[in-house]
Amino acid sequence: MSKGEHTKTRILQQAAELFNQQGYAGSSMSDIMRVTGLQKGGIYNHFPSKDELALQAFDFAIACVSKHYRSALRSKSNAVERLKAIIGVFSNFADNPPIQGGCPLLNTAVESDDAHPALRKRTQQAMNSWLNLIRRIIETGIAKGEIHPEVNADEMATIITATLEGAIMISKLYGDSIHMQRAVNHLNQYIESYL
Amino acid sequence: MSKGEHTKTRILQQAAELFNQQGYAGSSMSDIMRVTGLQKGGIYNHFPSKDELALQAFDFAIACVSKHYRSALRSKSNAVERLKAIIGVFSNFADNPPIQGGCPLLNTAVESDDAHPALRKRTQQAMNSWLNLIRRIIETGIAKGEIHPEVNADEMATIITATLEGAIMISKLYGDSIHMQRAVNHLNQYIESYL
Numbered sequence: 362m363s364k365g366e367h368t369k370t371r372i373l374q375q376a377a378e379l380f381n382q383q384g385y386a387g388s389s390m391s392d393i394m395r396v397t398g399l400q401k402g403g404i405y406n407h408f409p410s411k412d413e414l415a416l417q418a419f420d421f422a423i424a425c426v427s428k429h430y431r432s433a434l435r436s437k438s439n440a441v442e443r444l445k446a447i448i449g450v451f452s453n454f455a456d457n458p459p460i461q462g463g464c465p466l467l468n469t470a471v472e473s474d475d476a477h478p479a480l481r482k483r484t485q486q487a488m489n490s491w492l493n494l495i496r497r498i499i500e501t502g503i504a505k506g507e508i509h510p511e512v513n514a515d516e517m518a519t520i521i522t523a524t525l526e527g528a529i530m531i532s533k534l535y536g537d538s539i540h541m542q543r544a545v546n547h548l549n550q551y552i553e554s555y556l
Numbered sequence: 557m558s559k560g561e562h563t564k565t566r567i568l569q570q571a572a573e574l575f576n577q578q579g580y581a582g583s584s585m586s587d588i589m590r591v592t593g594l595q596k597g598g599i600y601n602h603f604p605s606k607d608e609l610a611l612q613a614f615d616f617a618i619a620c621v622s623k624h625y626r627s628a629l630r631s632k633s634n635a636v637e638r639l640k641a642i643i644g645v646f647s648n649f650a651d652n653p654p655i656q657g658g659c660p661l662l663n664t665a666v667e668s669d670d671a672h673p674a675l676r677k678r679t680q681q682a683m684n685s686w687l688n689l690i691r692r693i694i695e696t697g698i699a700k701g702e703i704h705p706e707v708n709a710d711e712m713a714t715i716i717t718a719t720l721e722g723a724i725m726i727s728k729l730y731g732d733s734i735h736m737q738r739a740v741n742h743l744n745q746y747i748e749s750y751l
């Protein structure tokens with residue numbers, strides 16, 4: 362990695378953590394200069410605008426989170442174990458998120474849906490990938506006889522995602538992981554009821 | 557209501573809808589002037605600061621949402637019917653929210669948790685009231701033999717809340733109420749499994 366690429370990655374990492382905690386609208390250019398230790402020119406060298414930095418920082422945050430899922434899935438082949446592994450990775454995000462500030466999908470969806478069409482579109486794409494990941498695990502599980510054939514994979518993907526995202530919101534609001542633990546227990550029972 | 561009180565209520569209503577869509581950090585004083593049609597002085601007449609307006613507008617939004625729940629609960633005495641009535645009211649928020657922008661509890665929790673301690677505290681209080689409302693319905697239902705005595709009311713309150721809040725996030729992200737409908741079906745089955 363060249364020095365320029367190294368600087369660019371460092372800006373993305375630091376901006377992603379700033380945006381994930383304060384929001385895009387809540388992060389001023391001087392906040393970005395403060396967390397990166399760079400002058401405005403040093404940032405504009407790599408990103409033509411704050412909006413472009415926002416989009417790329419969101420992609421960076423999602424890639425960072427995805428890496429954790431892929432690594433947890435690597436050793437698991439059974440569909441039920443794969444779903445539980447994903448739920449287990451997610452459940453750590455309340456206390457110990459890969460990107461400070463919790464789940465970038467939740468945070469950016471809430472901020473962008475009525476306010477920022479470009480960022481909303483990017484968040485829809487990231488949500489598509491996430492829902493597809495879960496749906497494919499379920500469909501493969503059905504094909505292999507590991508999950509009941511009458512399960513609707515789209516419905517199950519919605520329920521798993523909604524429960525986890527809502528639970529991280531409540532746990533982060535209180536600074537108390539009990540809500541996330543309850544969500545994990547509920548989802549594990551829910552999945553087991555469809556074997 | 558005096559003319560001054562009337563103006564104050566109108567500012568709260570319009571600011572609550574603005575904040576619920578654009579966030580507190582994403583709403584500038586000129587946005588607030590635009591939606592209210594008032595000069596800065598006219599707003600500061602009623603609210604000493606944007607932060608104080610934010611706190612009072614949040615309370616206004618929560619009171620507005622609560623009115624819908626109380627009205628849906630009025631005619632129901634059975635605990636299961638009461639839970640389903642609350643879930644039914646919430647499920648309309650994706651398409652037809654009482655305050656434009658979706659659920660103020662979700663939106664303000666996500667924005668404030670790492671960024672705005674005073675607003676976060678207010679959101680914790682509103683979440684306490686909401687979780688207590690659900691928990692009391694469940695506890696009364698257990699006492700009256702309408703809900704299985706082994707149900708943990710705190711756990712059920714978390715699961716209902718997390719699932720609904722996560723589902724409104726996904727449905728609003730896509731502008732598609734299917735995710736909310738799936739959450740409602742899931743929760744109704746979940747509740748019925750504990751009769």
Ligand SMILES: [Mg+2]
Nearest residue numbers: 471472474475
């Ligand atoms: Mg929003």
Ligand SMILES: [Mg+2]
Nearest residue numbers: 666667669670
């Ligand atoms: Mg936050």
